[in-house]
Amino acid sequence: MKKITLSLCLLAAATLAQAQVTIHAPWVRGTVPMQQASGAFMQLSADKTTRLVAAQSPVAKVVELHEMVMDNNVMKMRQVPGLDIVPGSTLDLKPGGFHIMLIELKQQLKGGDVVPITLVFEDTQTKKQFTQEVQAPVTALGGGNMPMKH
Amino acid sequence: MGFTNRNRIHVLAGSAAALLITLAGGCSRSGEPVVGQFKGLDITGAPYGKDFNLTDHNGQERTLADFKGQVVMLYFGFVQCPDVCPTALSRAVETKRLLGADGERLQVLFVTVDPERDAAPVLKAYMAAFDPSFLALSGDLQRTRDTANSFKAYYKKVPTGSSYTMDHSALSYLFDPSGVLRVAMRHEQTAQDYAHDIALLLKTP
Numbered sequence: 579m580k581k582i583t584l585s586l587c588l589l590a591a592a593t594l595a596q597a598q599v600t601i602h603a604p605w606v607r608g609t610v611p612m613q614q615a616s617g618a619f620m621q622l623s624a625d626k627t628t629r630l631v632a633a634q635s636p637v638a639k640v641v642e643l644h645e646m647v648m649d650n651n652v653m654k655m656r657q658v659p660g661l662d663i664v665p666g667s668t669l670d671l672k673p674g675g676f677h678i679m680l681i682e683l684k685q686q687l688k689g690g691d692v693v694p695i696t697l698v699f700e701d702t703q704t705k706k707q708f709t710q711e712v713q714a715p716v717t718a719l720g721g722g723n724m725p726m727k728h
Numbered sequence: 729m730g731f732t733n734r735n736r737i738h739v740l741a742g743s744a745a746a747l748l749i750t751l752a753g754g755c756s757r758s759g760e761p762v763v764g765q766f767k768g769l770d771i772t773g774a775p776y777g778k779d780f781n782l783t784d785h786n787g788q789e790r791t792l793a794d795f796k797g798q799v800v801m802l803y804f805g806f807v808q809c810p811d812v813c814p815t816a817l818s819r820a821v822e823t824k825r826l827l828g829a830d831g832e833r834l835q836v837l838f839v840t841v842d843p844e845r846d847a848a849p850v851l852k853a854y855m856a857a858f859d860p861s862f863l864a865l866s867g868d869l870q871r872t873r874d875t876a877n878s879f880k881a882y883y884k885k886v887p888t889g890s891s892y893t894m895d896h897s898a899l900s901y902l903f904d905p906s907g908v909l910r911v912a913m914r915h916e917q918t919a920q921d922y923a924h925d926i927a928l929l930l931k932t933p
Contacts, residue, residue, distance in 0.1 A: 607810060607814060608857075610807075610850060610853035610854050610856075610857055611849075611850075611853060612847070612849065612850045612853070613807055613808065613850060613853075613854070614808055614845065614891075615808040615810060615891070616810050617810030617811055640889060640890050640891065642888065642889050644810075644888075646811050646812065648812075648898060648915060648916070651897055651898055651899050651914060651915070652882050652895055652896065652897055652898065653809075653811075653812040653895065653896055653897075653898040653915070654886075654895045655809075655810075655811070655886075655888070655893045655895070656886075656888070657888045657889055673811045673812075673814075673815055674811065674812070674815070677810060677811060679810060681889070681890070681891050682890075682891070718857070719814065719854070719857040719858075720814075720817070720818065720821065720857040720858045722818055723814075723815060723818065
């Protein structure tokens with residue numbers, strides 16, 4: 579037990595020391611009851627080249643990284659293996675582009691709810707993975723393509 | 729006047745207008761030139777998009793004739809779509825607002841291309857989240873396919889991880905109050921563009 583506690587502490591310390599990604603303006607699009615999927619959006623920046631490789635959330639069974647493209651007036655959505663954050667520029671997860679897809683939702687997401695999302699990053703140089711948690715407020719469906727105003 | 733209009737068409741003919749003319753047949757039914765009149769793609773005279781026969785989210789059978797006297801804006805989409813569909817519906821809300829009192833004569837129709845997941849109660853709640861006057865339409869798999877084909881609209885089921893998504897045409901089709909297909913609006917266009925074309929169509933006798 580002690581050993582586990584110790585490793586958890588070490589892990590937490592390591593995570594803190596490596597909190598190298600700045601997360602700005604996160605939001606999740608609200609849903610109606612029985613709707614199974616939605617998208618999460620935010621802006622990510624980092625001092626070191628970092629790759630967003632996965633995400634998890636307690637509200638969804640499956641979380642994937644997606645890209646939306648318009649190809650000759652056809653909307654296409656595809657899973658992507660990872661998204662690079664390059665120092666000096668912002669990785670913008672936004673409607674019409676990259677987003678975090680929450681699939682097989684366990685509950686309706688209502689305006690004003692807060693969705694915890696754990697982002698899994700990889701330091702491009704060291705290949706070490708670390709996580710950062712973000713609390714993303716829900717913008718009610720029909721409430722526009724913006725983080726909810728507080 | 730005829731001379732000026734003809735010249736204008738000639739000048740434009742080399743570029744996108746050529747495409748417009750090919751697709752649209754060049755002129756409206758009454759014969760006046762239409763190039764440049766609409767912000768969207770003028771498809772007046774198109775041999776497709778004549779009608780549909782689908783069930784609305786209240787269980788009522790619907791055809792185009794039910795909406796005579798209104799401008800119909802018809803969009804193919806699906807509820808699990810995180811991005812382009814809510815954006816299109818939000819724009820429809822804004823478009824209706826821009827039209828003011830005329831907005832009452834706009835009927836937004838959302839045809840699901842994912843009838844397997846988009847059951848009527850989900851569709852109804854989804855429309856209500858934007859505007860309770862918006863109607864979602866659906867059919868079984870075959871009727872959905874036939875409807876999309878009859879509009880030359882593309883959609884395809886694409887597996888993604890443990891689930892699937894739908895590739896789909898993101899055009900909005902505008903019908904004039906007499907029920908004739910007139911304009912295809914692109915997703916990139918603004919609510920102002922949509923309102924402009926709808927206002928023009930509402931003036932159609």
